[in-house]
Amino acid sequence: MDNLVNVVVFYQSIEIKKVIQEILRNKYQKILYCEINTNQDQFIKFTEDKTRPLLFIYAFEEPKEAVEFNEIIEKLNDSKNLFNKEHLSLLICCREHREAAYFECSKGRFYSYETFKPIYDMNRIRLSIAQMCDLLTSQDKVHLYEEDKKTIINKLQNVSIQLHEVETSISDEKGIQHELLNELIAEIDNLCSLEPTDSIETMNGHVSKIKPKVENFKAHNQSYFKEIGSKVKGATSSFKKKMPLVLVVDDQNVMLKIITTILKPKGFDVEVATNGAEAINKLKNCKPELVLLDIDMPVLNGIDTLKTMNKMNILDKLPVIMLTSNSDKESFIECRELGAIDYIVKPTNAETLLKKVLAVI
CATH class of the missing domain: 1.10.287 (Helix Hairpins)
Incomplete structure (x- = not known):
């Protein structure tokens, strides 16, 4: 779910920024770090992506400084309509100011708050951020369901x-x-x-x-x-159902057949490719809602395929789940940094595959 949310971090000092960077490391594909001198155009450009909800993190020593920054952002949004309602704000401040932080959250300015200094629990902050991202993606899905409902009514x-x-x-x-x-x-x-x-x-x-x-x-x-x-x-x-298309890329025909056999009875349309080069060609002619991409392939492997997809600027709207025959974390970290949102270790079972696919589609 993490890669389905864009994150903006407003920070006060390099020290605080480093703490947040460590917390968010390898978890989110699109992150923008902003301090008071950040170019406004850079922030505006980042918020142009309306396909994903936004999580704002305000990391300041005192809540009042975060409030001042928040007021600037809200005024900018009022004048330029930068982001829609699908966004949440998390305040991170020094522990001694937690009462003020609670007060601002109770007013609805921030959704929640966490503290650091003199002691902070990085895993707790990670958990809070992950929970807010889950809430955002759920809200986003509800919004999409409402849009689908309107379409069906029409x-x-x-x-x-x-x-x-x-x-x-x-x-x-x-x-x-x-x-x-x-x-x-x-x-x-x-x-x-x-x-x-x-x-x-x-x-x-x-x-x-x-x-x-x-x-x-x-x-x-x-x-x-x-x-x-x-x-x-x-x-x-008017009611001919369009089947969600999944592009499966793997050099093993047996694996292609297994995945196809699992997905088709569940209502998915499946397109297959046996290497990265073939997949890139197919992406020029079809529009899948998800790509299942094997890492180890001849001609063009999964990592090189991801790099090519990045150059084509299609990963922002097209989720990719990696297929791998080993649990090499280093390879997957590289894939995450290139834009993949999840991975599946082969051989897999129907329950695991469908759970991963349905989380995206």
Whole structure:
């Protein structure tokens, strides 16, 4: 979840910055450190990414200094609308000022606070940050669900309108069909009412009147059913479900088959590639919602593939989970620094794979 949140750290001194850097090390892909002299444009550019929620960390000796900085940021946001509601603020200050910190949090200026100096527990601060990130991603998902809900409601309303048009059309059609059939029946009655003594010319005259009416009836029916078919198709096509696409990159065909077999029954569409170069080519033509990328591959390995994806500027919107046959932490740390959000050790089981995938999609 960590890499699904962008982090901005407002700090007072180099000493405090170093403490925060140690706490956040290798945990977050996009972090911006700001102090009072930081270029405002740099902060504005960082907040342009509206695809991820923001966590603000205010690391100051005293809460009042953090409050002053927070007021500057809020005014900037009011004037330029830099970030939306999906953000939380954490205050980190000296322990002796914890009452003031609590007061500011109780007013809603900051979501929570932690203390350092003279004693600080780095793991506790890490835990608080991780919990706030989980809350942010949950809020972000709720927001997306609400947007999906609105989309579905709009689709239902459109379907209702289309079905009402079909209902109205059928009602109107009954009258038209009745009129056409009456005309046809009238001509048949005229034909049947002829006497045996009537001439052939008279009979042919009545028959010739029946044929165009039959053709007209047939043409009308064909046109009507074509029209009604289009309306029904338009209503049903609104709910054709788009399957989430996962690109799986691995040089082992057995592993590709295993992962595909696990994902497809759960409603995922799967595209496969056997090396990094093939994956890069596929990314130019398809838009997956997730990439499962093996580290050890010929032609272009996972790490080099990540570097290439970085150059293509697609990792900000495309999550990547690494596949590896060993638990080499150094390799994964490098992958995290390059933009991967998680890893799966092979061979894996269906439960682990689905848990990791569903956390992202």
